[in-house]
Amino acid sequence: MNLQGITFEKLLDQEEISEQIKRLARRINVEYKGKDPLFLVILNGAFMFASDLMKEIRINARISFIKLSSYESMESTGEVLELIGLNEDLSGQDIIILEDIIDSGTTVRKLLTELKASGAASVKLASVLTKKKTVPFEFPIDYLAFEIENEFVVGYGMDIDGLGRNLKDIYVRVAD
Ligand code: IMP
Ligand code: MG
Numbered sequence: 001m002n003l004q005g006i007t008f009e010k011l012l013d014q015e016e017i018s019e020q021i022k023r024l025a026r027r028i029n030v031e032y033k034g035k036d037p038l039f040l041v042i043l044n045g046a047f048m049f050a051s052d053l054m055k056e057i058r059i060n061a062r063i064s065f066i067k068l069s070s071y072e073s074m075e076s077t078g079e080v081l082e083l084i085g086l087n088e089d090l091s092g093q094d095i096i097i098l099e100d101i102i103d104s105g106t107t108v109r110k111l112l113t114e115l116k117a118s119g120a121a122s123v124k125l126a127s128v129l130t131k132k133k134t135v136p137f138e139f140p141i142d143y144l145a146f147e148i149e150n151e152f153v154v155g156y157g158m159d160i161d162g163l164g165r166n167l168k169d170i171y172v173r174v175a176d
Contacts, residue, residue: 001171003163004073008154008171012146017128017156017170018052020145024126025056027143028096036060037094040086040115042107043067044165045100048157049128053098064088070107073161074152074173080110091119096143100157101129105137112139128156129170148172 001008028037036059041050043065054063070080095115102108108125115123126143131150154160155167164171 003154003160006160007174007176008164009174010169011148011153011172012156012170014156014168017145021049021052021128022056024143024145025053028053028126029056029058032059032061032094032096034059035094036062037096038062038064038090039096039098041065041098042100042111045157045159046098046128048165049100049126050098053126066111068107068111076104076106078104078106080107090115092121095120095123097123097125099125099127101131101153102127102137102141103131105139109137109139129153 001010039050039054039061041047041063044067050063054061064086066082066086068080068082070076070078097108097111097115099108108127112123112125124142125139127141128145130141130144130147132147133150152160152173153170154164155170157165158170159165
């Protein structure tokens, strides 16, 4: 598979992904029973995860979207831009952030800080992927589908220069 002149090979199959998403949904259904959580989706990358996860949620839940950007092509810029913000009252809400991948942690760190100051009743974090790190994050990833090596991936919502988000499987860059 080739995108933007870069070769990728399959890393995680749609069936494995689906199995893990269902497992996370089952845990959320139990742990948030009677709570009506608000799923806060970080666009663009988490749209596919959000759609698949929500279909497995059996408790009452709300969904809202925020658009953040920190990546340019294959690298983090270290700066998080808020392209579409939140316009609703979060006080008293039990929030579950949905992210596609946590790499340096910059994006999620910024959002966690903002949400904790918003009066939310609780804030938890769900992500499809995280990359192996030598120094662990100071925040927990409460619901995680997979941990991968420190490599660049596309598919299942994740992109390179906007491409690859439609792929059902997750692909990893092949070193050349
Ligand atoms: P962080 O702020 O460094 O944790 O990066 C998180 C954001 O960067 C994610 O929401 C993704 O949009 C993007 N990102 C990080 N790693 C990858 C990758 O391997 N492929 C595609 N996007 C990535
Ligand atoms: Mg993202």
